[in-house]
Amino acid sequence: MKIEQKFWTKVDGWVDVPKGKLSETPQWVLVFGGRKLLEEGERFKEVKAMYPKSRILSCSTAGEILDTRVRNDSIALSAVFFEKTTLTFSEVTVEKGEDSYEAGRKLANDLKKDGLTHVMVFSDGLRVNGTKLVRGFNDVLPSDVSVTGGLVGDGADFKKTLVGLDESGKEGKIVAVGFYGHALKIGYGSLGGWDPFGIERTITKSKDNVLYELDGQPALKLYKEYLGEQANGLPGTGLLFPLRLRLKNVGKEVEVVRTILGISEADQSMTFAGDMPEGTPAMLMKANFERLIDGASGAGSMSIESLGSGKAELAILISCVGRIMVLKERVEEEIEAVRAKIGNEAAIVGFYSYGELCPVAPTEKQCELHNQTMTITTFREES
Amino acid sequence: MHQVLERQLKRFLGTSELEKIPTELRAFLQAVNDTYSHSDEDRALVLRSLELSSGEFAELNKRLHSENEIIEKKVRDRTEALTKANEELQTLDKRKSEFLSVVAHQLRTPLTGIKWALSMLVQSQSEPLSAKQKKLIISCEDGNERMITIVNEMLHADRIGTGTFELALVATDIVALISDVIEEMSLLTTERAITITFTHDTPIPTLMVDPEMIRFAFQNLLDNAIKYSQPHGTVEVRTEVRNARVTCSITDHGIGIPLDQQPYIFSRFFRAQNAISAEPNGNGLGLSIVKSILEKHGGTIRFTSEEKKETTFYCVFTV
Structure with missing residues (x-):
């Protein structure tokens, strides 16, 4: 496996990461960028010109990760050449959350062929119902195929998210990448670092992933009380208190963690990244700095241990936007904690997301929707 | 600018005015300022969460306390009602026992009188009776004897139920006592062609019991065993000693006790449905009296039974 990386910022334009330069045509180019940058389209054209024969995956983010730096309104690019592994790409567009299950099934069926080892999913972060999407994949794929991925972001704006395959990106799109061949080794890990606090409440009114009431009271009212002055920043500041x-x-x-994607003042509702069934006990959660860093470090350890013997060559980090809300200017410390675990050889690329997809443990294959986690997928090709 | 940063700048650089600070430091100071502000925001958020959360717990506590008080009052009220109902029941029970006792005593005297009168008629040499007359009088004697038995049982039950009797304990050979009782039952066993077998360990230690009471208990149990056996059946009586306990068991292969009625078998005046069908005459006092007698002796009684198959009663005495 060979990788080259570069990033784009408004100040410096395109900058190559010194380590690695490809002479081969990469099969896969990952482009993670600010939503407005992708919408403008100019940067995508430049990428297309750099890699005319490669499949280009574009995702809008809530923060771009390249090596141990986190940037906003930039482009983080990794071009990957696989020596022995073949890739298949599939895409689908959903109009509404209810379509998510069938979308998952369709993508899984497109990729289900002999030799399939792993699937990575990059999904719209606002329209898609992550719980249903995951169920679609799990119901179709064989039990020995692992699935990881994420729901892409839009900063702290929560207005629209973009995913594209060989294009700049569109709303409602989901792209799945299938990896085939026995030379490829995959590892993964996912950990949070959030703790429940206070009284346990009950979801008394909800529909799919929209929450209306907790203990008979409007959920939005509860969040505004807890956020105080920061309630003006909803839905973004709602990330400080996942459920x-x-x-x-x-x-x-x-036990699952659910993160906020949006609010509605009209019906006092809150939209979450996964289903919120009525009658479910729910508790507010909070994080502290050290626990989040420990969580990232733990996820790094899990992703390396599950890779087996040998070092990682590529690590794709998908970390929840809620973590930035807590870590703030120290957010890069969690990337550094991951780097400390996976080693200096691995090329790191990733983004801050509205949801993460990963099996609950490295020994499992079927994935679940997670929120508020650092989720890492590591790759190595055996020679 | 954050007040802490302002103070630090004044202290260490002599000024907090950004225009007077080197340009290359300003971006750094902005980052520091942001860090201080964010730290304050985080602290405020944590304190707010703590305050709200504490308030919710206090509210929950108050509600639980209030609900607890309501539940406790309900429990108190219901206990009071139950106690009152229990007292009323006990009063009723006492009145019933007193009534039974009075009636039984009142009945016993004339019944005894009837018994002697009938006996004299049968035995009269001066005015002999015809066969038909004798038969009728014997029938009256049987009926009278039954009524005397019922009255005695009612008196026993009353005395035992109210605890108004004392045991006259005597070192008793239980094997001999049971053998006597079996012998007394010979008329009944012959009538119904029932065979009684009696086996026992050797030796069986003597027991400190009231022989009259224990005799009454075994008469009752054997009477039931014979009554509810099929004609030409067998009743096995067994006495054995294990671990300082003497167990006397009586097994019949008769009608058995239906499973759903077994919990009530020792209740006063209770008779199982199949027992009533097999033997309509009966007052349902026998087993409750037997149980009270055994418990008064520090012993126990239990049984196993399968309807239409067999029943075994076990009387256990501590040596």
């Missing part, structure tokens, strides 16, 4: 749900899943209880 922990205790969901019943096939007779067992699982």
Whole structure:
């Protein structure tokens, strides 16, 4: 596997990362950038000119990650050449959340061929229902195929998110990449660092991923009370208090974290990244700095240990926008913590997201929707 | 500018006016200023969360306390109502026992009189009776004897129920006592062609019991076993000693006790439906009296039964 990286900023334009320069044509170019930059289209044209024969995946973000730097309104680019692995790309567009399950099934069916080892999913972050999307993949893919990925972002604006395959990006789009061949080794890890606090409440009114009431009171009112002056920053500041749900899943209880994607003053509702079933116990969560850094470090360890022996060559980091709200100007410390675990050889690229997709443990393959986590996928090609 | 940064600039650089600070430092100072501001925001958020959360817990506590008080009052009210109802029941029970006792005593005297009169008629040499007359009088004697038995049982039940009797404990050979009772039952067993077998360990230690009470108990149990057996059936009586306990068991292969009625078998005046069908005469006092007698002796009684198959009663005495 060979990788070259570069980034674009308004001040410096395109800057090559010194390590690595490809002489081969990369099969896959990852372009993570600010939503407005992608919408303008000029940067995409430049990328297309640089890599005319490559498949280009574009994603809008809530922050771009390249090496251990986090930037906003920039482009982070990684071009990857695989020596022995083949890739297949599939895309679909959804108009509304209810279509997410069928979208997942369609993408999975497109990629389900002999030799499929892993799938990475890059999904619209506002229209798609992450819970339903994940179920679509899990219902189709064989149990030995792992799935990771994320719901892309739009800064703290929550207005529109863009995903594109060989184009700058469109709303409602989901792109899935299938990796085939036994030479490719994949590792992954996902950890949060948030703790529930206060009394346990019950979701008393909701529909799919829209929450109306907790304990019979408007949920939006509760959030405004807790945020105080920062309520003016909703929905972005709502990321400071994700919800922990205790969901019943096939007779067992699982704990999941849900993050806010949007609010509606008209009906006092809050839209979350995954389903919010009525009757579910829910608790507000909070984070502290050290726990988030530990979470990132832990995810790094998991992604390396699950890769098996040998070092990672590429690490794609998908970290929740809620973490930036807490870490603020120290956000790069979590990337540095990941770097400390995965080693200096790996090329790091990634973005801040509205949701992360990953199995709950490195020993599992079927993915779940996570929120508020650092989720890492590591790659290595064996010779 | 954040007040802490302003103070620090004045202290270390002599000024907090940005125009007087080197340009190359201004971006850095802006970053520091942002860090201070964010830190204040975070602290304010944490304090606010703590305050709101504490308020919610206090509210929850208050609600739980209030609900707890309501529940406690309900429990108190219901306990009071139950206590009152219980007292009323006890009063009723006492009055019933007193009534039974009075009636039984009142009945016993004339019944005893009837018994002697009938006996004299049967035995009269001077005015012998015809066969038909004798038969009728014997029938009256049987009926009278039954009524005397019922009256005695009612008196026993009353005395035992109210605790108004004392045991006259004597070192008793239980094997001999049971053998006597079996012998007394021979008329009944012959009538119904029932075979009683009696086996026992050797030796069985003597027991400190009131022989009259224990005799009454075994008469009752054997009477039931014979009554509810099929004709030509067997009743097995067994006495054994294990771990300082003497157990006397009586097994019949008769009608058995229906499962849903087994919990009530020792209740006063209770008779299982199939027992009433098999033997309409009966007052339902026998087993409750037997249980009270055994418990008064520090012993226990239990049973196993399968309807239409067999029943075994176990009387256990501590040596």
